[in-house]
Amino acid sequence: MSSPTLVWFRRDLRLADNSALEAALRHGGPVICVYVLDETPSLRPMGGASRWWLDKSLKALAADLEARGSRLILRRGLAEAVIHDLVTETGAGLVTWNACFDPGHAERDGEIARALKGQGVAVRIFNGSYLLDPGKVVTKTGGTYGVFTPFWKAASLQVKAGHAQPAPAALPAPETWPGSETLADWGLHPTRPDWSGGMTGTPGEAGAQARLAAFVSEALSSYGAMRDIPSRPGTSGLSPHLHFGEISPRAVWRAAHASNAPEDQRAKFLSEIGWREFNLNILNTRGDVTRRNVNPAFDAFPWREDPAGLAAWQKGQTGYPIVDAGMRELWTTGIMHNRVRMIVASFLTKHLLIDWRAGEAWFWDTLTDADMASNGGNWQWVAGSGADAAPYFRIFNPIRQSETFDPEGIYIRRWVPELARLGPKDIHAPWAAPAMVRAEAGVKLGSTYPLPIIDHDMARKRALEAYQTIRKDKD
DNA sequence: TGAAATGTTGGGGCG
């Protein structure tokens, strides 16, 4: 009987379209699937919301494997040691996995691969998380793209959609199974308190496929306009599924192309997948976007220390309804609508002049779709320090954004119920409403809902002045 | 994947 193959699951928590799993099955012999809760100190620990999602996703993956006569082996520790131990225990002759491209991973995984090969164990590594390998798309002169549009123009030509690879019907089991820890041991689900009551989404491969199918049939054809309205389900909602690899970006690409939605709407959606690829490329060519400004001029930016402002922002108590609605949605559900992410990020970095890294860290802990490349890249995009970033002087007016994208105040009412009885005219800026109107709506500023923690006009001028101090072309 | 300031135009009220 041939030796077993170890499939090391990482951010590819699916059975369909999984190259590492396919390679193991093609190789023949028993297949042992393992997930390692990696405690390598140099790697960034997962945030709380991500751990909640991971718990459910692993549960789903384990059930899917058990339905196919297999198991998911759970181990915790230093990945290098865990994999080494498992190879020794099982006598595996081949280890396969799909690469993770986060900072520090490539080097660490290379060391693991070298160590395995040194033991005479074969290793095969695939890319299951992105349409294209990072660094593969280069300019005519061999450089890396720093601007999204030319990047995506070149990149989308290189994408090979491939064919859907359905989940295997069964996985050959080994004679004896290695020991496994349990999900309960890991405590990924929060306790004392269990804050997860409002968390939104359906972790796992089945949930991911259902989300994709629903999005393509219900929202893709009007994506361009509806994606900006936070009170409507106009976005794909795929980000946590893609982050954990419960669905492959190739499957998303194929589904979008196969739909009969208008071409411009499909292109608009796929360009968002393109930003995911772009951000990965920036991460892999420009260093750690979660820590360092891509544009070094911002190293001298005069950020303010403002713990009270940061806390108000985190808790959704800034006095700006659209900002508070977004922050509360995030805290409750682990998700925030994309349009609102831009508004709250602009507010933190430009109105409060708080370093984008503080926002990045908060999102890292509270988002179920927290992803180093996308989160860091997008924060820097808003802050103005990123690749192909919005110019710093593009300062969102939270009132205007609110009036434009939540004109009836539906989204605000959902997340800021203390303002629910204000009408569409007054809900975007309650401090500007007539006192009578506020009284009738039961709104007492400073008591039932905060006064704005900062004045918009003053903050805008201050942000522009701060920006002047780092401008290269200044006198 | 802005907003605000500034510039331009044209209709209409009015002396």
Added chain:
DNA sequence: ACGCCCCAACATTTC
């Protein structure tokens, strides 16, 4: 009838 002014409405420029 005419010029003047006001000011939407839209366009352009600036941050």
